[in-house]
Amino acid sequence: xxxxxxxxxxxxxxxxxxxxxxxxxxxxxxxxxxxxxxxxxxxxxxxxxxxxxxxxxxxxxxxxxxxxxxxxxxxxxxxxxxxxxxxxxxxxxxxxxxxxxxxxxxxxxxxxxxxxxxxxxxxxxxxxxxxxxxxxxxxxxxxxxxxxxxxxxxxxxxxxxxxxxxxxxxxxxxxxxxxxxxxxxxxxxxxxxxxxxxxxxxxxxxxxxxxxxxxxxxxxxxxxxxxxxxxxxxxxxxxxxxxxxxxxxxxxxxxxxxxxxxxxxxxxxxxxxxxxxxxxxxxxxxxxxxxxxxxxxxxxxxxxxxxx
Amino acid sequence: xxxxxxxxxxxxxxxxxxxxxxxxxxxxxxxxxxxxxxxxxxxxxxxxxxxxxxxxxxxxxxxxxxxxxxxxxxxxxxxxxxxxxxxxxxxxxxxxxxxxxxxxxxxxxxxxxxxxxxxxxxxxxxxxxxxxxxxxxxxxxxxxxxxxxxxxxxxxxxxxxxxxxxxxxxxxxxxxxxxxxxxxxxxxxxxxxxxxxxxxxxxxxxxxxxxxxxxxxxxxxxxxxxxxxxxx
Numbered sequence: 102x103x104x105x106x107x108x109x110x111x112x113x114x115x116x117x118x119x120x121x122x123x124x125x126x127x128x129x130x131x132x133x134x135x136x137x138x139x140x141x142x143x144x145x146x147x148x149x150x151x152x153x154x155x156x157x158x159x160x161x162x163x164x165x166x167x168x169x170x171x172x173x174x175x176x177x178x179x180x181x182x183x184x185x186x187x188x189x190x191x192x193x194x195x196x197x198x199x200x201x202x203x204x205x206x207x208x209x210x211x212x213x214x215x216x217x218x219x220x221x222x223x224x225x226x227x228x229x230x231x232x233x234x235x236x237x238x239x240x241x242x243x244x245x246x247x248x249x250x251x252x253x254x255x256x257x258x259x260x261x262x263x264x265x266x267x268x269x270x271x272x273x274x275x276x277x278x279x280x281x282x283x284x285x286x287x288x289x290x291x292x293x294x295x296x297x298x299x300x301x302x303x304x305x306x307x308x309x310x311x312x313x314x315x316x317x318x319x320x321x322x323x324x325x326x327x328x329x330x331x332x333x334x335x336x337x338x339x340x341x342x343x344x345x346x347x348x349x350x351x352x353x354x355x356x357x358x359x360x361x362x363x364x365x366x367x368x369x370x371x372x373x374x375x376x377x378x379x380x381x382x383x384x385x386x387x388x389x390x391x392x393x394x395x396x397x398x399x400x401x402x403x404x405x406x407x408x409x
Numbered sequence: 410x411x412x413x414x415x416x417x418x419x420x421x422x423x424x425x426x427x428x429x430x431x432x433x434x435x436x437x438x439x440x441x442x443x444x445x446x447x448x449x450x451x452x453x454x455x456x457x458x459x460x461x462x463x464x465x466x467x468x469x470x471x472x473x474x475x476x477x478x479x480x481x482x483x484x485x486x487x488x489x490x491x492x493x494x495x496x497x498x499x500x501x502x503x504x505x506x507x508x509x510x511x512x513x514x515x516x517x518x519x520x521x522x523x524x525x526x527x528x529x530x531x532x533x534x535x536x537x538x539x540x541x542x543x544x545x546x547x548x549x550x551x552x553x554x555x556x557x558x559x560x561x562x563x564x565x566x567x568x569x570x571x572x573x574x575x576x577x578x579x580x581x582x583x584x585x586x587x588x589x590x591x592x593x594x595x596x597x598x599x600x601x602x603x604x605x606x607x608x609x610x611x612x613x614x615x616x617x618x619x620x621x622x623x624x625x626x627x628x629x630x631x632x633x634x635x636x637x638x639x640x641x
Contacts, residue, residue, distance in 0.1 A: 319487075393494070
């Protein structure tokens with residue numbers, strides 16, 4: 102009954118209700134029959150959610166199940182001897198389905214919001230591991246086992262946008278102040294704003310993205326042991342304090358405050374990057390690996406002060 | 410990565426003059442694993458912190474002329490890459506600051522503005538010079554029949570730029586006369602470093618003197634370009 106159902110409407114969105122129906126049947130049969138019947142049933146839920154891959158199973162399994170499934174609710178006694186022959190093949194197929202196609206249905210059928218939430222929570226947990234003090238901080242291998250590039254991407258783009266936004270405002274005011282002709286057209290302002298914005302964003306983005314790659318290559322070239330994308334991820338997460346600094350500098354307009362904020366966030370970023378960069382290379386080359394990192398963060402800090 | 414222990418064991422042996430040629434000649438066939446393999450290039454970054462500091466200090470002695478002897482066994486590209494990068498950063502940041510100070514000196518009502526174009530010019534100028542000029546001299550010497558080493562040329566020209574780093578800081582002084590004196594002294598020192606080392610390296614006949622002079626003039630041109638473009 103259940104198999105014929107899933108054959109006729111394999112892709113129907115209401116497959117979830119099919120699964121419920123099947124589960125009800127299983128529960129009914131479990132309550133009535135012995136526990137050996139249970140393995141024969143589970144293959145059907147995955148089959149319903151991924152019809153394409155499991156359709157061969159259904160074709161091959163059609164002959165045995167119908168009498169069994171139709172008989173099990175009605176006649177309790179015959180179902181018990183009928184069950185033992187199928188279990189070996191069905192049990193195998195169920196384990197294959199569970200291992201091969203087990204996880205995907207969970208992430209494929211979940212709402213988009215759940216996916217986004219899971220990524221965000223991973224970014225937050227990675228951020229906690231890298232930037233804030235915690236017991237794993239001295240062991241960089243443990244710190245970012247499941248690295249991701251979403252966090253670094255967000256931090257780099259955020260920094261670039263913050264810088265370019267404040268640059269465009271500042272530059273327009275500057276040009277306006279110094280221009281001998283005061284009848285500026287609105288188009289001129291728009292063009293100027295767009296040009297400054299894109300230029301600053303390009304420089305900031307290129308500096309940060311290429312910088313992270315070059316710093317990782319530098320460690321590898323110095324003979325260090327580091328995983329490429331994990332290092333990219335860590336360097337990106339270490340930008341987080343500077344992101345905060347850029348945001349504060351955007352809101353405050355005092356040079357002294359800006360310098361203090363940038364120095365503090367610069368020290369924080371360097372402190373966050375120090376353990377894994379220094380442990381990746383030979384102690385005699387620690388300074389050679391750390392100096393470029395420090396140079397990149399100093400130049401970012403300078404960009405924040407200079408442009409804001 | 411596996412070439413680390415042997416060199417570590419010999420300490421700073423590769424700085425001395427004993428048998429440098431054989432040890433270097435042996436390395437390339439063993440370590441070269443293809444253009445796109447990072448471990449092919451680790452031999453050019455096989456330096457420790459004290460070695461790099463030692464080479465930096467010797468690049469501030471323009472008249473010694475023995476730099477090629479120091480790097481003979483183990484030329485590195487670490488100096489070239491990070492000295493030029495530091496210089497690009499310093500020129501673009503101090504250049505902006507110096508321009509602001511000069512305008513403030515004359516005008517008084519100037520507001521701070523950061524010209525991102527400095528970064529582009531500094532990057533293309535410095536990287537272009539540090540990569541193209543040694544390459545040109547390498548091909549020129551190859552053409553003239555003298556055997557040269559491209560890596561060693563890059564290393565020497567890279568370290569020759571290190572003296573511009575303190576200069577970029579000193580050029581912040583908003584007095585035009587002083588700035589010209591500073592940049593001319595630095596340019597002369599750097600050019601002497603390049604020319605003397607090049608002369609001791611090729612130690613050739615009279616027809617190669619023109620190459621040494623060309624290297625000297627190019628380095629002077631770079632220092633004047635730095636002054637005129639970034640510290641107007």
